[in-house]
Amino acid sequence: MSNVVIEVEGLRKRFRTRRGTVEAVAGIDFAVRAGEFVGYAGPNGAGKSTTVKMMSGILLPTGGRVEVCGLVPWRERRRLARRMGVVFGQRTQLWWDLPLEESFELVGHLYRIPAAERARRLARLEEVLALGPLLGVPVRSLSLGQRMRAELAAAVLPSPEVLFLDEPTIGLDVEAKVAVRDFLRELNAEEGTTVILTTHDLDDITRLCNRLIVIDHGRLVFDGTIDQLHAAYGSTRMLLVDLADPAATLVPGPGWAGAQVVRAEGHRRWIRFARDQISAADLVALVLAEHQVLDLSIMEPDIEDVIRRIYRGERGR
Amino acid sequence: MAEHLGVYLRLAAASVRATARRPAYLAARTVSAGLIVAIEVAGVLLMLDRFGSIGGWRPAEVVLLFGLAFTAQGLALVFGDTLEADKVSQLVRRGTFDQVLTRPTSPLGWVVASYVDTRFVGRMLAGAATVVWATDRAGVAWTPGRALLAALAVACAAAIIFGVLLVAAGFTFVTVQASEAANVLLYGGQYLASYPMQIYGSALRFVFVWVVPLGLAIYVPALGVLGRQGPPGLPGWLAWLSAPVAAAFLALGGLAWRAGIRHYVGTGS
Numbered sequence: 041m042s043n044v045v046i047e048v049e050g051l052r053k054r055f056r057t058r059r060g061t062v063e064a065v066a067g068i069d070f071a072v073r074a075g076e077f078v079g080y081a082g083p084n085g086a087g088k089s090t091t092v093k094m095m096s097g098i099l100l101p102t103g104g105r106v107e108v109c110g111l112v113p114w115r116e117r118r119r120l121a122r123r124m125g126v127v128f129g130q131r132t133q134l135w136w137d138l139p140l141e142e143s144f145e146l147v148g149h150l151y152r153i154p155a156a157e158r159a160r161r162l163a164r165l166e167e168v169l170a171l172g173p174l175l176g177v178p179v180r181s182l183s184l185g186q187r188m189r190a191e192l193a194a195a196v197l198p199s200p201e202v203l204f205l206d207e208p209t210i211g212l213d214v215e216a217k218v219a220v221r222d223f224l225r226e227l228n229a230e231e232g233t234t235v236i237l238t239t240h241d242l243d244d245i246t247r248l249c250n251r252l253i254v255i256d257h258g259r260l261v262f263d264g265t266i267d268q269l270h271a272a273y274g275s276t277r278m279l280l281v282d283l284a285d286p287a288a289t290l291v292p293g294p295g296w297a298g299a300q301v302v303r304a305e306g307h308r309r310w311i312r313f314a315r316d317q318i319s320a321a322d323l324v325a326l327v328l329a330e331h332q333v334l335d336l337s338i339m340e341p342d343i344e345d346v347i348r349r350i351y352r353g354e355r356g357r
Numbered sequence: 358m359a360e361h362l363g364v365y366l367r368l369a370a371a372s373v374r375a376t377a378r379r380p381a382y383l384a385a386r387t388v389s390a391g392l393i394v395a396i397e398v399a400g401v402l403l404m405l406d407r408f409g410s411i412g413g414w415r416p417a418e419v420v421l422l423f424g425l426a427f428t429a430q431g432l433a434l435v436f437g438d439t440l441e442a443d444k445v446s447q448l449v450r451r452g453t454f455d456q457v458l459t460r461p462t463s464p465l466g467w468v469v470a471s472y473v474d475t476r477f478v479g480r481m482l483a484g485a486a487t488v489v490w491a492t493d494r495a496g497v498a499w500t501p502g503r504a505l506l507a508a509l510a511v512a513c514a515a516a517i518i519f520g521v522l523l524v525a526a527g528f529t530f531v532t533v534q535a536s537e538a539a540n541v542l543l544y545g546g547q548y549l550a551s552y553p554m555q556i557y558g559s560a561l562r563f564v565f566v567w568v569v570p571l572g573l574a575i576y577v578p579a580l581g582v583l584g585r586q587g588p589p590g591l592p593g594w595l596a597w598l599s600a601p602v603a604a605a606f607l608a609l610g611g612l613a614w615r616a617g618i619r620h621y622v623g624t625g626s
Contacts, residue, residue, distance in 0.1 A: 053623075098458045100623035114622055121461040131452050137375035149367055151461060178378070 185216030390479030424487030429514030431481025439472035523610025527617030
């Protein structure tokens, strides 16, 4: 398996404190292939950032194995540093007091990017991230959204194989979030950059990631696609129908496969159904067969709700 | 390290340019650093005025010792100020040091080059001016050998101070890490505004930053510069010994720094 970029096996990290030892990461396993866009989620203190720190060479594991780009991060930290990019949302890796373009220049020298290549790559990044007008502005004067775009440009300027992102959209307005997400999607699609995205923003995950890893109490509690998440945790969808006759009652028939009317208000009825029990099309057909319907819509399950249930330790049905 | 020298020079230049964007601030800080030296020298002179001389040393000769020490401190702190315990602990607490570790450079080179403090150029220049004034007052006839001794004294004392700062920084990693690990677990990563325990008290610090470098690297060469006889049993060639002593301090500092980082990353515990 040559295209495995990140390999984590039985990874553990124990911290010693005055109150005794705490196992922040208690044995997790996963492998990430080149080009994957992985969402890494978990509640506060679940061990997310500890894992990312071990993957980027900032922390030594207490036990287990971790390899990134075929390198042992803590042992070959500087070699790995040339091949990975890191954006820790709340902190800057730019030169705060200097005009933005000087940061890019310094990054170019730091990662020994040939001048011609740097110029070519920078021109493209400037265009995609709309950085042109900001180049002469000191980083300290950039807005959060502008700065995040600049951080991303600086992190991917050396063409990293792996990109670790920690809350890259936190605090951004809608427009800035869209810009950041568009950029990341394109980067992943066009350059095949492997991205590990740590976030609380589940919108980020549903819009960007083709895989989700959830950890809690230092253990891996889910690893799979978003669809698999819904399937495993039996997440339900909601069918909203507006009946022509507000007085009509919807009675679940034999074909309803457990679907239930959970709310009725005026013309509108809310029907909850499990995606693995009955398809939306079948359910709609059943309703249409008996009632005259003015309008209908389907609400997809709230992934936040699903993840909250994982944290609570509920198992799938 | 050598292959990265160009990078470090660029980083240092960038950090100077960053300060230079506020020229008035830079000037004020540099001038005030120089003024502090002038005030300290004036204080010494005022005190010595009451005695006339101490142990056969005239005031100007004593001031020469201080001048050499100020110059050395200024030189060491231009690069090493950021290694002070509270600044290292800030780097750690703000997460900046984690980012330093994700850079393809040596962490020490990065930290030193990124936080060059030009303010201490003021201390250095004022110290050098003090040396010139003091040797003039003391009637020193400069020879190439004496100039070399003075330069050696400054370089070695600066290296010793830098070494001591490195040792302190290495220890700071250990103390900060301990309290930080506790904070992460108790407060979910929020940094607590409290400072870590200082493992070296200010008295100890005074001894190491003042007494040791002064005694080792400045007093003995100063004897040579002034053409004085030292106490019996203190041969003149001892002055040249300060070079290996300074190298040893630097090496010790390097080891402590490395150990500190190893501890920070988690190898040491």
